[in-house]
Amino acid sequence: MAGLKIRSGDRVMVIRGNHKGQEGTVLRVEPDKNRVVIEGINRRKRHMKPSQTNPEGGIVEFEAPVHASNVMLIDPSSGEPTRVRRQVGENGKRERVAVRSGKVVPKH
Template sequence: MSAAKIKKGDRVVVLSGKDKGKHGTVLKSLPKDGKVVVEGVNVVARHRKASQVNPQGGIERSEAPIFACKVALEDPKTGKPSRVGFKVQENGTKVRVAKRSGEVVNG
């Protein structure tokens, strides 16, 4: 099994679609589906009928998953989109690295 390129908590940039250019944090990663949920991106509105739990009802807005290939990791140095690489440090730990600047990505 390969290591995940984009994980929960990463800062990402949307590369294509209606939210192109937006920056956000990954709230949830869905590796089986190849999708991620990004904060403030792909917001959908659901009309909810009034119920016991929600007596008011109304329009509920929430983020929907988007394909992981449509987002790129935000470079920690420049803030621009970057690909992800892997590097083994001197102490033997494997870390994710932003290809654009060579900076180690936290997380």
């Protein structure tokens, strides 16, 4: 399986599902499951009973993972969603390139 083209810290847009059209920043990437966790997207509530780590218990709200195929990277130069291509740059290192604009996507 090829690696994910989305990294934590990237700005992405959801293109499928209940949160279609919403934007957020990637908090965590799970490459083995092909999923990403996005800030403010796909929020869930879990009822936790009291434990040593959480003595209060109660309702905990968290962001659930979204499948990576349902998000697109937002091109930093244009602000539009774009596909991502990998290519070798002038310095011989692999870099991510936005397909829409052809510009290099900077690392975070």
